[in-house]
Amino acid sequence: MSTSVQSVVSQPYKYGFVTDVESDSIPRGLSEDIIRLISRKKNEPDFMLEFRLKAYRQWLKMTEPTWPNVSYKPINYQDIIYYSAPKQSEKLKSLDEVDPEILATFEKLGLPLSEQKRLTNVAVDAVFDSVSIATTFKEELAEHGIIFCSISEAVQDHPELIKKYLGSVVPSADNYFTALNSAVFSDGSFVYIPENTQCPMDLSTYFRINNGDSGQFERTLVVADKGSSVTYLEGCTAPMYDSNQLHAAVVELVTLDDAKINYSTVQNWFAGDKDGKGGIYNFVTKRGLCSGKNSKISWTQVETGSAITWKYPSCVLAGDNSVGEFYSVALTNNMQQADTGTKMVHVGKNTRSTIISKGISAGNSKNSYRGLVKVNPKAENARNYSQCDSMLIGDTSNANTYPYIQVQNNTGQVEHEASTSKIGEDQLFYFAQRGISPEDAVSMIISGFCRDVFNKLPMEFAAEADKLLALKLENSVG
Amino acid sequence: MINSDAKTILSVRDLRASVDGTEILKGLNLEVKAGEIHAIMGLNGSGKSTFSKVLAGHPDYEVTSGTIEFNGQDLSGLEPHERATAGIFLAFQYPLEIPGVSNREFLRVAYNSHRKARGEDEVDVFDFDDLIEEKTDLVKMDTSFLDRSVNEGFSGGEKKRNEILQMALLEPTLAILDETDSGLDIDALKTVAEGVNKLATPNSANLVITHYQRLLNYIVPDYVHVMCGGQIIKTGSRELALALEAKGYEWLLEEQAVAS
DSSP states (O other), X not given: OOSTTOOOOOOOOTTOOOXXXXXXXXXXXXOHHHHHHHHHHTTOOHHHHHHHHHHXXXXXXXXXXXXXXXXXXXXXXXXXXXXXXXXXXXXXXXXXXXXXXXXXXXXXTTOOOSTTTSOXXXXXXXXXXXXXXXXXXXXXXXXXXXXEEEHHHHHHHOHHHHHHHTTTSSOGXXXXXXXXXXXXXXXOEEEEEOTTOBOSSEEEEEEEOOOSSBOBXXXXXXXXXXXXXXXXXXEEEOOOOXXXXXXXXXXXXXXXXTOEEEEEEEEOOOOOOTTOOSEEEEEEEEEXXXXXXXXXXXXEEEEOOOSEEEEOOEEEEOSTTOEEEEEXXXXXXXXXXXXXXXXXXXXXXXXXXXXXXXXXXOTTOEEEEEEEEEEOTTOTTOEEEEEEEEEEESSSOEEEEEEEEEEOSTTOEEEEEEEXXXXXXXXXXXXXXXXXXXXXXXXXXXXXXXXXXXXXXXXXXXXXXXXXXXXHHTTSOO | OOOTTSOEEEEEEEEEXXXXXXXXXXXXXXXXXXXXXXXXXXXXXXXHHHHHHHHHTOTTEEEEEEEEEETTEEOTTOOHHHHHHHTEEEEOSSOOOEEEEEHHHHHHHHHHHHHHHTTXXXXXXXXXXXXXXHHHHHTTOOGGGGGSEETTTOOHHHHHHHHHHHHHHHOOSEEEEESTTTTOOHHHHHHHHHHHHXXXXXXXXXXXXXXXXXXXXXXXXXXXXXXXXXXXXXXXOHHHHHHHHHHOSHHHHHHHHHHO
């Protein structure tokens, strides 16, 4: 390989600091006793403990999936701390009681939580290790009948909704990591939008892993009742540690008749250093159920972090005329590995799905798209359009596409397009010869490549995503 | 046009350069003055294209000795994009495709990079649109090409015309046309040559690299240089190109062998 496309050194990860707080952690390892302990710490009703134990027993019988195109050292599940919370008195009455160190942390991450400084157009649920620290705009949202709180609070305050919807989209035994999550999940966000309500502001959860030995197992549940709509944003960061942390989350979305959910993620966990040391293992199951007719679920994601990503935000299009969308940019650099994509399962009549996936691989990374489009026998007139584009930067990165298409109804129409391109030295030389610096050239090429997806991001995120990609690739060429 | 009082634009002295450890340029000398058109001819593998890339600073090529001065400035410390904004333009033999980046945006960023390097303010989208439409007229290009991705799906002729559009916009001091005639039919060739001729000024110079005499019927050179084995072995006038076309390169190589 020639001299100028070789030094793949990312911009130092700027969210890699550790917050010094005293934490209340339980002993390492996993057992029924540990699960009972977590449930007791959270003061959960019996049905939740049962939910957890059942999942745990199923998990014991399952094996870790090996089919993704990623490789890593075996995870020792007995060496993980399954619950870690900043030490503080019981339930907090107000933000004033939150450890100032933690408030400062979120401020540093660009998410001030205090009344005076908080973002005006976005309500935020801030999750720190295993617990939700604060949720802003709760009262204002409650005036519209909207419930936005941590899932722990929802278990206490809205058990009927939790019983009805938790695990209804992603069954505990769906896969190895969902079973694990269902057994030990500590916190996360819960959203309920009542009938015919358009959520007046974007809702957002921000996940921060702080403790070096704990895993994060959060659970998000968003329910949009008939005729309602909501836009949900999710952001994530973690400190830099030499060891790997496990993040095994479950996100469930439900839309009833004529309801709409836009779910956007900008994932920027610590990806490990350039030699592949440290970083988050991001093993996440996200699924949306369009249960009502004319409902719509749209996933938009920009994935830039994590040492390993294993994630397939999916839509089950059960309601007639329902619509599923997946817009994704996945960027890997250095030693990162990503196996990500989506599943679109057409069940109802006249259902439509769109998949636009853009994978960018630099350094020695591995980036795979894996997607399933399934048209069930009764899904008359299903339509799908998939477009999967890969871009390689340098000569040592790797991109793969694994599309799976299963059509069991002959009125279905499924289109798949794929392309692979490369930012090579010659392309950069061409830009340079017109006076454009390598940094500007890379960011122009990348944003051109990602344009279709960035156009789908909420405004707050679009600019951030563009910047994030440029930052991640800084010094990766030239 | 030869004017002995004109300023020297390019001065190459005893230039040696290699790629992957293999020496391609082996002591090349060339002097180009303002207002002149120089043609470089030669067989495949003689080092013509290497020379053009070395001038533009392609990272694959290493200059091992000798000097290149451009407008009196030593080029060795300049990055490719700095050489470009200093006024060196290379029209590519194989222009690259850039999916998702519109031609218009590419041209605007390129133009503004040049302005910034000169310490001038960037032009906004509206002023730029007026400017670029004027330039497309000059090279007889349809403005619809501006809103397509750079070179994507362009025919060979359209790509070359797009190169000349870029040249028209950036107004270089030294334009190097690397095999611009390759793959062009006679009509496309004429249009491209016309564009180049219209852009010629007394303060700039062109270096035309070509296999064939044909292009030189339309872009008439003041000097013709023949490259062989990484050196310029003979310099002459326009007639030298005609002689090469009539007799091939063999006689010249023999003449050289006798002389040495």
